[in-house]
Amino acid sequence: MSEFIAGLPKCELHLHIEGTLEPELKFELARRNGIALPYRSVEEMRAAYDFDSLPSFLKIYYEGMGVLRTEPDFYDLAMGYLRRAKEQNVRYAEIFFDPQAHTSRGVPFDVVIRGLRRALIDAESRLDVRAQLIMCFLRDFQAEYAMATLLESLPYKEWIVGIGLDSDEKGNPPAKFAAVYERARQEGYLLTMHCDVDQDDSVEHIRQAVQDIGVNRVDHGVNILEDPRLVDEILDKGIGLTCCPISNGYVTDSMKIEGIRKLLDLGVRVTINSDDPAYFMGYVAENLEVLNFPEEDLRQLQRNAFEITWLPRHVKDAYL
Ligand code: HPA
Numbered sequence: 001m002s003e004f005i006a007g008l009p010k011c012e013l014h015l016h017i018e019g020t021l022e023p024e025l026k027f028e029l030a031r032r033n034g035i036a037l038p039y040r041s042v043e044e045m046r047a048a049y050d051f052d053s054l055p056s057f058l059k060i061y062y063e064g065m066g067v068l069r070t071e072p073d074f075y076d077l078a079m080g081y082l083r084r085a086k087e088q089n090v091r092y093a094e095i096f097f098d099p100q101a102h103t104s105r106g107v108p109f110d111v112v113i114r115g116l117r118r119a120l121i122d123a124e125s126r127l128d129v130r131a132q133l134i135m136c137f138l139r140d141f142q143a144e145y146a147m148a149t150l151l152e153s154l155p156y157k158e159w160i161v162g163i164g165l166d167s168d169e170k171g172n173p174p175a176k177f178a179a180v181y182e183r184a185r186q187e188g189y190l191l192t193m194h195c196d197v198d199q200d201d202s203v204e205h206i207r208q209a210v211q212d213i214g215v216n217r218v219d220h221g222v223n224i225l226e227d228p229r230l231v232d233e234i235l236d237k238g239i240g241l242t243c244c245p246i247s248n249g250y251v252t253d254s255m256k257i258e259g260i261r262k263l264l265d266l267g268v269r270v271t272i273n274s275d276d277p278a279y280f281m282g283y284v285a286e287n288l289e290v291l292n293f294p295e296e297d298l299r300q301l302q303r304n305a306f307e308i309t310w311l312p313r314h315v316k317d318a319y320l
């Protein structure tokens, strides 16, 4: 790890908390909850992480989170990430969580959010790492289930800064969730969504997200380069992209570093993030490292990230 990257004050905006579940904690939670895992060791578990597409990753990802059952489990998960964030000089993070990945297997919404929230409060006071939560809906479930989850979240609105959309994108376009996004906007949530790399309809999905839904930013979104007019539009609107090079390398044929370079050169507010670091074996510093960009570009990527955070202007300015 270069000293420059280690020391750079960082901001992370595309991080699934369930994707930070390291094998060691998975074993600990399985023991705590009396769950048998189909692996005998951390090495055996990691050896099963041989995904080469979004669906093959998602299968392992959802299986893995079955060990998360109680409020302390979610606390330990988030605290584990926030401690690593501290080690990498991440000063601020906006953290995705997937409530439906838990409610769909019987874990109540409030168990999930209370555990995460308590970790965020402790991390701010004990580690001086600040974070906010973004609630993601699973796009391969019905829109009605997303809407019900949105309504279930309303008592906890003060703890959630915005909404996102993740999981399997094939056949699940942004338009499917138009009503959910409209209601979320009315409730005061900020809006982002995944437009994963190299999907069947990547550019059309980005267009729907930007033009029809009116998102505040886009997660991944590198394929926007295929439509220069859309690039102009996000430049005009100041919409940022949360890119994840190491993740790209797992779910597609490349880390898409050339594309990220191009977006940066065009002046797009592109940012670098880790996505699911426990599965892709790289936190944000490692994602910055693989780019091999000059120091000034790495600084610009962090300026972009702090600029597009969902923090009040004066708080943002203190980081910049
Ligand atoms: N894409 C879609 N769904 C996900 C991802 C991702 O990068 N990570 C966790 N769930």
Ligand code: ZN
Residues within 6 Å of the ligand: 014, 016, 166, 194, 219, 275
């Ligand atoms: Zn993601």
